[in-house]
Amino acid sequence: MSGGEAAAGVRAEGAVTVRVPAKVNVQLAVGAARPDGFHDLANVFLAVGLHDEITVTPADELRVTCAGPDAHQVPLDATNLAARAAIALAERHGIEPRVHIHIDKDIPVAGGMAGGSADGAGALLACDALWSLGSTEAELLAICAELGSDVPFSLLGGAALGVGRGERLTPLDVGGTFHWVFAVADGGLSTPAVYAEFDRLTAAADVPPPAADPALLAALSAGDATALAATLTNDLQPAALSLRPSLATTLATGTAAGALAALVSGSGPTTAFLTKDEESAAAVAEALLASGNCRTARVTSAPAAGARVIS
Incomplete structure (x- = not known):
């Protein structure tokens, strides 16, 4: 405008x-x-x-x-x-x-x-x-x-x-529509606390300089959900799971219900599930709600x- x-x-x-x-x-x-x-x-x-x-x-x-x-x-x-x-x-x-x-x-x-x-x-x-x-x-x-x-x-x-x-x-560039389910957990996670836990967990490690994954960028550009699923990563996920271990159960529930991939969204505690289509997303959301592992499950698309x- x-x-x-x-x-x-x-x-x-x-x-x-x-x-x-x-x-x-x-x-x-x-x-x-x-x-x-x-x-x-x-x-x-x-x-x-x-x-x-x-x-x-x-x-x-x-x-x-x-x-x-x-x-x-x-x-x-x-x-x-x-x-x-x-x-x-x-x-x-x-x-x-x-x-x-x-x-x-x-x-x-x-x-x-x-x-x-x-x-x-x-x-x-x-x-x-x-x-x-x-x-x-x-x-x-x-x-x-x-x-x-x-x-x-x-x-x-x-x-x-x-x-x-x-x-x-x-x-x-994004070459197609990606279907997602987001499982909303009870309570929040402090972003500074998650980064502090990341620092604690990696204190003895040689943390490499961050770089975008060419395969992930290619999957986005092609609109290929299966290829994107194989490349999803979140370096903050171990820290979020350390602070909120129950999120691992939520991730497993969505994957078992047919999600192509699952990960913690950003610093959490929302978990994200990439699915092959709208029908699969609805099934994953239904399974997540039935499990009692999350407060609600939201189906949507991107970008x-x-x-x-x-x-």
């Missing part, structure tokens, strides 16, 4: 709504801890069809509200990435962030699917439209990178390779578009 279209929408409605997707990491290669505490990554992101919707309206002061599954777990103060995005954009343009940000949650909270990052990207795009700023994609991506490692991809969507902390993106103004 252009700045002119955004401005027209604001004048007509006084509100802007942005839809923004969740992600799965089809490859998460993690390097050793750097002196600044971060890790170099080769992070192959794939946006999936679970979405949050962010609505911004003019207000006397910055305010955040949230509704949807596990909304009570979402911080409503200035630590929320959506609030931080509004503040960062306003500061860049010398204005006050007088806006009410409402988050309709559908992406699992603290589930390793970048829900908080999605909200940050969504709020940034929505506020840019509400305030008729007309920022370029490059300008918005620069702010996203300041907000967090996953935020730039939430803005772009599709598929991309992220390097550095994951914030430096190269878009990737999905990035953050988009929808009203």
